[in-house]
Amino acid sequence: MTLQPARRYYAPIVLPMDASCSVVRDGVVDVGADGRVAYCGPRTDAPPSNGQAVTQLTGILMPGLVNAHAHSAMTPLRGAGGDLPLMSWLNDVIWPAEARMRPEDAYAGMLLGCVEMLQHGVTTSAEMYLHAEAVVQAALTAGSRILMAPAYFDLPGAHWQSAVARIDKWIDADGMQFGPGDRIELCYGPHSAYTLPVEALRATAESASARGALVHIHVAESLSEDQKQRAAHGSVPRLLEETGLLKGRLLAAHSVHLSVHDIRLLADYGAGVAHCPGSNAKLASGVAGLTALRAASVSVGLGTDGPASNDDLDLWEEMRIAMMLARVTTEDPMALTAPAALMMATRGGAAALGRKDIGALCPGTWADMVHVGVDGPSFAAGLNVPDEQLIANLVWAAGSRAVRSVWVAGEQVIADGQPLRVDLVRARRAVARAASHLLSQ
Incomplete structure (x- = not known):
């Protein structure tokens, strides 16, 4: 695979999706050049930076x-x-x-x-x-x-x-x-x-x-x-x-x-x-x-x-x-x-699916990650609320409309809600042509 530069991500909230569904505040996720998570946890416990590029995010960072x-x-x-x-x-x-x-x-x-x-x-x-x-x-x-x-x-x-x-x-x-x-x-x-x-x-x-x-x-x-x-x-x-x-x-x-x-x-x-x-x-x-x-x-x-x-x-x-x-x-x-x-x-x-390398952010899993924005009405109460309320606002109120950026194996594929690898207009036209062929009988 094409290696991506190792990168450190800071976010006010990180959801590792560990067994206890914990909420990490002031969190860090380190992604290695191999596209896998090297560290996920509080900033205070993060290993020393080894010169990797840094991305500072607002809102929530969680697994795909x-x-x-x-x-x-x-x-x-x-x-x-x-x-x-x-x-x-x-x-x-x-x-x-x-x-x-x-x-x-x-x-x-x-x-x-x-x-x-x-x-x-x-x-x-x-x-x-x-x-x-x-x-x-x-x-x-x-x-x-x-x-x-x-x-x-x-x-x-x-x-x-x-x-x-x-x-x-x-x-x-x-x-x-x-x-x-x-x-x-x-x-x-x-x-x-x-x-x-x-x-x-x-x-x-x-x-x-x-x-x-x-x-x-x-x-x-x-x-x-x-x-x-x-x-x-x-x-x-x-x-x-x-x-x-x-x-x-x-x-x-x-x-x-x-x-x-x-x-x-x-x-x-x-x-x-x-x-x-x-x-x-x-x-x-x-x-x-x-x-x-x-x-x-x-x-x-x-x-x-x-x-x-x-x-x-x-x-x-x-x-x-x-x-x-x-x-x-x-x-x-x-x-x-x-x-x-x-x-x-x-x-x-x-x-x-019998997979242990996806669905969570922990050392060794693929860095399949989602950045959720918190600037909408779903998070009007802010992030300084109890963990249960934060997750309730994410799941019940915010949902997909709050997704901002997405990475797969450490590679960014969605930025500000838009695909980076696909021409969306051309993709929609191709589906329209396919629908005309399949449903014209």
Whole structure:
């Protein structure tokens, strides 16, 4: 990778997103030339400066957010079939449009999706989509970090065997992580238990286990989608256990309709869950049992799902929706607090993906950082307030509108809210052309 000059960042507030969600006042973050954090903590405890460049920030410096489940290349399909339930939306609108998708359409959609996420402070996203090479190239162009799971199904003309073999070959050739700052991680993307035969799930488990790769799969998103699998195996998590998928790294997206036994299975095997409250609410898929998952110590991150089912890529909005749904379904205002929601969007998302090098600022993690401005009305009370109030103002009131600058692996990719690597006007025009092609039928 291209080395960046070592740099020291000063900020009135630093949120390392450690296990206690501590607030460091008058903080310092040192970033090495390798793009990793060398020190994060109070100025009074910082090591002596070794001549590195210095950046003095106002406001808050924190880790980049981790979007645990997304199909960000769907930006050309935003708004299409927006008032349909999940299966009608997929079968009648989305899948026919995606059948017409070309690599250049996926590239355009992903490039704009990456910029949108970066402008919202989302530095990492777990992507499942088609045309994986184009999606990866778009992420590298924008400077984003992604976990890429090429999606595969058992459909006419779509042979899952060749899809699994292609992922095997790609990982074996390029490694599981590659690109500047290891921005790309390759994963397996079996779409779901209801779009693939049992033998495809077994083959995926074998290939992923041999390489230590993550398997990213939709699980129990709606009640109607997997009735045959439930009848034959008891539940989708039980099927995942039977096929060996739970024995390796597994990310279960959505996980809305789970029994107590299902949750216990996920917990016992250490599977991660991507909670997508906004998409699930819009598509009337249901409300996931977040409090039960967290009580069972399942690693839960937050996901936006795709920009055609949400319809944005704003993880701050997912924090607020998750808190409100958890509270109203349990009638408990403490069911999900602002610090807990922020943890899910950072450290928790990383844990759900099986990653320890993102989602926090501590020695050795990648310097994926977000600078939050505090000059808006959300912080009118100032920064000299109790820690709980400060985080509440950040999560409940400020959100993505307060994001000012963003770094990935120590490289600045957003400055004053604008992308540094992408011509935004050209990117939007490319998505308009893609949308015209995909939705003109």
